Amino acid sequence: MSKVMKKVKTIKIDVDKCNGCRACEVICSAFHATPKYSGNNPERSRIRVMFEPLRDIYVPVYAGQYTPAECMGRESYVIDGKVYDECGLCRAACPSRTLFHEPDSGLPLKCDMCEDDPPQENPLCVQWCITDALVLEEREEEVEEEEVKVEEIETGLESMIDKYGLQKILDTVARVAKKG
DSSP states (O other), X not given: OOEEEEEEEEEEEOTTTOOOOOHHHHHHHHHTSSSTTSOOOGXXXXXXXXXXXXXXXXXXXXXXXXXXXXXXXXXEEEETTEEEEGGGGOOOBOTTOOTTBOTTTOOBOOOOTTOOSSOOSSOHHHHHOTTOOEEEEEEEEEEEOOOOOHHHHHHHHHHHHHHHOHXXXXXXXXXXXXXX
16 A cells, blocks of 8 residues: 555644634534524534633533544543543543434534635634634645445445435536646
8 A cells, every 4th residue: 555645634632722602612512503504502513612600611522533442541631620521521422421413313423623615714613612722733744545446436426326216316426626
């Protein structure tokens, strides 16, 4: 396998700047409502603010990859004298907790950086953060290029065609091809 350069986007979080306003949660849940901006349910937000209001500590955490099993790490962290369970600061959607799961279906949620058509300059949580606690960072990273297995692609396409229909898949491919 060869190595290729890939652009990686992450949201840098400065907990010292977060004031706990939760504007990031509100705009994220509105963006992901169906239809878009038609409602506000913080359970649909891909970012959550963990907080200890009496000590004025706010920690934004955005949703990461789904993990099919519970992690084995149960470390604790002390921040300004308050003990936090590692689980509370974890970005993964996992079977052991309801955080970062779609409230109606239970499907795991993952931050998609507000990818949209037309594309956003920055994720909405970054745009709406009035204290600049959330900042988009882009970097290039060398990664292993995965070997493409035609059989796996065919199986995936057949499954999507069965679920969504051929025309919807073709329309989506055409739309994505225009972006690229």
